[in-house]
Amino acid sequence: MATAAKATPAANGRGRRGVRTSGDDRERAILDTAEGLLEERPLSEISVDDLAKGAGISRPTFYFYFPSKDAVVLTIIDRLVAATADSREEALKMLAAGEPRAGLRQALEDLYGAFRSRRAVSLAAAELRMTNPEARELWSQVMEGWVADTAAVIEAERARGAAPDGQPARDLAIALVQMNERVQYAAFTGESPSLDEDRVLDVLVDIWLRAIYGTAEPS
Amino acid sequence: MATAAKATPAANGRGRRGVRTSGDDRERAILDTAEGLLEERPLSEISVDDLAKGAGISRPTFYFYFPSKDAVVLTIIDRLVAATADSREEALKMLAAGEPRAGLRQALEDLYGAFRSRRAVSLAAAELRMTNPEARELWSQVMEGWVADTAAVIEAERARGAAPDGQPARDLAIALVQMNERVQYAAFTGESPSLDEDRVLDVLVDIWLRAIYGTAEPS
DNA sequence: AACTGTATCAACACCGTGTCGAGAGGGTCA
DNA sequence: TGACCCTCTCGACACGGTGTTGATACAGTT
Numbered sequence A, B: 001m002a003t004a005a006k007a008t009p010a011a012n013g014r015g016r017r018g019v020r021t022s023g024d025d026r027e028r029a030i031l032d033t034a035e036g037l038l039e040e041r042p043l044s045e046i047s048v049d050d051l052a053k054g055a056g057i058s059r060p061t062f063y064f065y066f067p068s069k070d071a072v073v074l075t076i077i078d079r080l081v082a083a084t085a086d087s088r089e090e091a092l093k094m095l096a097a098g099e100p101r102a103g104l105r106q107a108l109e110d111l112y113g114a115f116r117s118r119r120a121v122s123l124a125a126a127e128l129r130m131t132n133p134e135a136r137e138l139w140s141q142v143m144e145g146w147v148a149d150t151a152a153v154i155e156a157e158r159a160r161g162a163a164p165d166g167q168p169a170r171d172l173a174i175a176l177v178q179m180n181e182r183v184q185y186a187a188f189t190g191e192s193p194s195l196d197e198d199r200v201l202d203v204l205v206d207i208w209l210r211a212i213y214g215t216a217e218p219s
Numbered sequence C: 001a002a003c004t005g006t007a008t009c010a011a012c013a014c015c016g017t018g019t020c021g022a023g024a025g026g027g028t029c030a
Numbered sequence D: 001t002g003a004c005c006c007t008c009t010c011g012a013c014a015c016g017g018t019g020t021t022g023a024t025a026c027a028g029t030t
Helices: A024-040 A048-055 A058-065 A069-096 A098-118 A119-133 A133-159 A169-189 A202-213 B024-040 B048-052 B059-065 B069-095 B100-116 B121-130 B133-159 B169-189 B201-214
Strands: none
Touching: A024 A048, A024 A058, A024 A069, A024 A119, A024 B069, A048 A058, A048 A069, A069 A119, A069 A133, A069 B100, A098 A119, A098 A169, A098 A202, A119 A133, A119 A169, A119 B121, A133 A169, A133 A202, A133 B133, A133 B169, A133 B201, A169 B201, A202 B048, A202 B201, B024 B059, B024 B069, B024 B121, B048 B059, B048 B069, B059 B121, B059 B169, B069 B100, B100 B121, B100 B169, B100 B201, B121 B133, B121 B169, B133 B169, B169 B201
16 A cells, blocks of 8 residues: 555655765654644645754754755655555556446545545645645646546446447546545545535545446446 | 626725725725736735835835735635626526526536636635635635535426436535536646646536436436 | 765845834815 | 824835855764
């Protein structure tokens, strides 16, 4: 479920440059501090100084490890994204074989769960996307992944005659995936109106089934 | 289409306090400057000084007219919201009588058009929502309005036997309205993946119809 | 012992926000 | 006329955040 995020130890270009010495703990401390603080307040209310203090270093020293606050959060998001990529592939494979309703529910549940379990980070990603092009790009890739997979499933179901024709598969996929993003985001923040966290999946699954198969009880 | 936004001249609490003197032009100049700048860059890259300069005043003088940059944008959003509220009521009334597909399309089109025609302001609203509770609250009210109206329509269609039962009408309405918000936002920014601006309505209408009636061609 | 790279931080320059206090100019009323 | 008040204006300031610079300490080499 979370077996990625160790292929390239820390040479992802976001953190410090090469070499592998003690001060790795600092890097981790900064990352951990950031995740911790995000649990209690939005990214915009967290300063570089907060992160430095939390990691037990001074503000200038923070800049030795990361070029900015955004870079820290991007690193954290990277990991979440890597973890969800696993879920996605696995889940949609399961869908492809028989049982549309159960398969789809499982697929959406895995994704929902992945983000819900790191809710603070998910919300930070949404916040950062507003002001940071790199975050926008990263999120784009995530969305593109789901859309492509979803469109492929829709086309497969149409090809085997299980789903009727209609709007282009990719267009449908875009709207459905974006719906999920927004509905889940709203449920996480608890804004109003929003769906109860334990109603989210029921509602989304029904809409997906109807949008793809034309009925909530496909064969 | 845009006949509201003149009921309470300027006593909306956001701008300057009471009285009606010459310096109204300044207030308008600030508002106009803000709208203009929002056409070319995001809210986060516009400073109070930019607004002041644009309106031909100094930064401290700006604060005579508005308590903050956010307040300016909130005033602008207020007006957009008032304008769309008109559209919404009118459009959904039309839907209630016969012709689901045509009615729904008209309703969604009016809303889509209202925001598309003020795209810069719509995007600024989304941005401000991330950091400003007042903006969040205002947007909540907008969403709540659509959700309530949509849920009412769904219930009416179910009552007259035109739509099958399924998920609670309000839950369905929430998901659909939030889908629209997200899909439209993506189309406005042109992020990827996103729907082509002239494909948005086709796709959304189909999903709404299938979600509500279980078919893309209701009676 | 001199050298090199890692790690640290005080002090600084810079920018954006919001406030304070000192006016300038117009209207009004004694 | 002049005293008064209200609207409107802005220079100068205090503050808080960001990112950089330069000095320094410390740990291995060699």
